Amino acid sequence: xxxxxxxxxxxxxxxxxxxxxxxxxxxxxxxxxxxxxxxxxxxxxxxxxxxxxxxxxxxxxxxxxxxxxxxxxxxxxxxxxxxxxxxxxxxxxxxxxxxxxxxxxxxxxxxxxxxxxxxxxxxxxxxxxxxxxxxxxxxxxxxxxxxxxxxxxxxxxxxxxxxxxxxxxxxxxxxxxxxxxxxxxxxxxxxxxxxxxxxxxxxxxxxxxxxxxxxxxxxxxxxxxxxxxxxxxxxxxxxxxxxxxxxxxxxxxxxxxxxxxxxxxxxxxxxxxxxxxxxxxxxxxxxxxxxxxxxxxxxxxxxxxxxxxxxxxxxxxxxxxxxxxxxxxxxxxxxxxxxxxxxxxxxxxxxxxxxxxxxxxxxxxxxxxxxxxxxxxxxxxxxxxxxxxx
Ligand SMILES: [Zn+2]
Numbered sequence: 001x002x003x004x005x006x007x008x009x010x011x012x013x014x015x016x017x018x019x020x021x022x023x024x025x026x027x028x029x030x031x032x033x034x035x036x037x038x039x040x041x042x043x044x045x046x047x048x049x050x051x052x053x054x055x056x057x058x059x060x061x062x063x064x065x066x067x068x069x070x071x072x073x074x075x076x077x078x079x080x081x082x083x084x085x086x087x088x089x090x091x092x093x094x095x096x097x098x099x100x101x102x103x104x105x106x107x108x109x110x111x112x113x114x115x116x117x118x119x120x121x122x123x124x125x126x127x128x129x130x131x132x133x134x135x136x137x138x139x140x141x142x143x144x145x146x147x148x149x150x151x152x153x154x155x156x157x158x159x160x161x162x163x164x165x166x167x168x169x170x171x172x173x174x175x176x177x178x179x180x181x182x183x184x185x186x187x188x189x190x191x192x193x194x195x196x197x198x199x200x201x202x203x204x205x206x207x208x209x210x211x212x213x214x215x216x217x218x219x220x221x222x223x224x225x226x227x228x229x230x231x232x233x234x235x236x237x238x239x240x241x242x243x244x245x246x247x248x249x250x251x252x253x254x255x256x257x258x259x260x261x262x263x264x265x266x267x268x269x270x271x272x273x274x275x276x277x278x279x280x281x282x283x284x285x286x287x288x289x290x291x292x293x294x295x296x297x298x299x300x301x302x303x304x305x306x307x308x309x310x311x312x313x314x315x316x317x318x319x320x321x322x323x324x325x326x327x328x329x330x331x332x333x334x335x336x337x338x339x340x341x342x343x344x345x346x347x348x349x350x351x352x353x354x355x356x357x358x359x360x361x362x363x364x365x366x367x368x369x370x371x372x373x374x375x376x377x378x379x380x381x382x383x384x385x386x387x388x389x390x
Contacts, residue, residue: 049102054110057103065114068095069121081129081298085305086288088125089153096157101168101241104211105161106218115157122154129305138263139309141256147285149253150278152308162215163248166190167241169212190216191230219244223251260310265337270349271310278308293372303348312346322346326356 043052043060050060071092078084096118105111126143127133135143144159145151170190177184186206193213195201201217204210220227226247257275264271289295296304306313316322322331322344329344336345344350351357370386377384 049098051102058110058114061099061103061105061111061114064096064099065118068092068118071095072121072124076124076128079298080289080295081305082289082296082301084125085129085152085301086286088122090286090288093122093155097164100157100161100164102165103161104165104215105157106165106215107211111157111161115161119156119158122156126152126154126305126309129302130309130311131302132311135309136311138256138259139311141252141259142309145253145256146249147282148280149249150275150308151256152285152305153282159248159252160245162219163244164241166212166215166219167244169209169215170240194227219248223248225251263310263337265339267340268342270336270342270345270347274307274310274347274349293375307348310347313348314346316346324350324354324356326351326354326360329354 043050043056050057075084075087127135142151143154144156147153173187173189176187187209188205190212193202193204193209204213226244229247260271260275287294314322324344331344333339336343374384374386
């Protein structure tokens, strides 16, 4: 039944010694001269990533990006916005991490359109949550910051692929001399590829090295501290990717804070107040809605995201006055930024501070928090009772 040079099915008794059970069939490659073995010359998949020519890597990346975009499209049909966010940030977006280690994803000439398509698909989630087709620069920046830094935790291709690829190259250049000493010169330490002050870049010893040098150049152009950190570090740092990402994220955080701060009235920095209030909590947005405590209605979740991105909640047209729904106080200026003191603002601060909203805040905010604290204490084995306010 075997046909030379072709895949064929083999029953258990023919494949004795291969551990097949009786009756099981499996595809086998019949022993045959090499002339019939298919040999890939452009590239192959190794440990889940592409190794090969630029065309092969691009084609591989294109297929993966298309899969991720299709996943995001399926996610967009989930009824819960919080579920959409959790699934995207906690799971789907990590599918490209391994790819970024193996391809120079920051090379615009090769991957520029994939970078754009991927980032746009990822952005569709926060755009949908905020109900905005376009996000201003400061909100875009916040979208990409980590939740602990007051952001939403979306990892965009444009801002992460260079760090990931560079860390991968540094790892390679460190281990390659031990694994293949004769070819070690093709992967020199990354700092040997940095041009001296005022000098042209040194000639890259191999085509594979040039993208790593360009990735470092792009990173250090935005984050000079990365270069200083590399100079003072060992040949390869522990957790290199984490270190590089941390430094670049800190630089990006400073840039976003600068944008946010620029929106403020210097005498009343409400954007920075809210930004700092949002920092440090990496849990709330990451909790998968599974019960009444972790589930938020779409309206509440969207409002929370809008406030986290420091966007206005209520819009008034020119000539209209913003008005507090509780005490009916009206604003005096077109933008609350131009108010001399706290007034009715377009960001929702008024509602949180208005005295007439106190009973509502107690019912919707204070009381549920008390219940959660009681639940946590009981989960820890404590006997607790709720004491009613006198
Ligand atoms: Zn009020």
